[in-house]
Amino acid sequence: MALGKPLLQLEKVTKIYPPSIRALENISFEVRRGELLFVTGPSGAGKSTLLNLIFGLERPSSGRILYGDLDYAHLRRRDLIALRRRMGFIFQDFRLLPEKTVFENVYLGLEVLGIGGAVARERVERILRRLDLAARRDQRVETLSGGEKQRVAIARAVVKEPELVLADEPTGNLDPERSREILRILEELNAEGITVILATHDENLLRGHHRRILVLPEGRIVNA
Ligand SMILES: Nc1ncnc2c1ncn2[C@@H]1O[C@H](COP(=O)(O)OP(=O)(O)OP(=O)(O)O)[C@@H](O)[C@H]1O
DSSP, X not given: XXXXXXXXXXXXXXXXXXXXXXXXXXXXXXXXXXXXXXXXOSTTSSHHHHHHHHHTSSOOSEEEEEETTEEGGGOOHHHHHHHHTTEXXXXXXXXXXXXXXXXXXXXXXXXXXXXXXXXHHHHHHHHHHHTTOGGGTTSBGGGSOHHHHHHHHHHHHHTTOOSEEEEESTTTTSOHHHHHHHHHHHHHHHHTTOEEEEEOOOHHHHTTOOSEEEETTTTEEEEO
């Protein structure tokens, strides 16, 4: 699909954790609306830090992050929360509620946004069907396989109908077949217009894709 104007811009972003851990150094790139950008690099290269900065969970030590015309540095807490509603985050360790059902986990993702009732239920049912989780609807998450948990995590992120999905090692705990399935789902969502930033150290996932890849820690962009 045609790629639009930049959705996200990072300019010379550096993140130093106390006392002096340089997690990211002088990283600049932009992501266009509708793009799927891979972020790769070895363990400790700063992939999670980068996604956390974009989601506003951390602040850069220096440099600038822009979402459309919004400069993160000028956002009040309330504005940052509003911005975060436009994004879905898929965490490496799922961060689901293990004792709650699949339905409840995904529904809660909407409830925290103030969307409830029949509208929310219908949206949840639709996304569960879409991710082949309808049969697991009332099962507690702790009883699911790793691939199923990952699909629930994706469902919870995309039920918000976000503009941007941030996926942190979404295939980290999965076998190659399940990993390809997760990648296929993210590619489908991207083909429908959702911008996706996918952090992975799995070279198999990167192979055969005509995408831009941000390579950390250097921050260079490779057109694969
Ligand atoms: N909250 C934190 N406080 C202090 N140091 C941190 C914190 N988060 C990350 N780091 C450090 O920053 C560096 C980058 O970590 P980060 O988790 O971003 O890398 P990563 O590429 O995602 O690694 P992995 O692939 O192993 O998840 C590491 O040296 C890490 O120890």
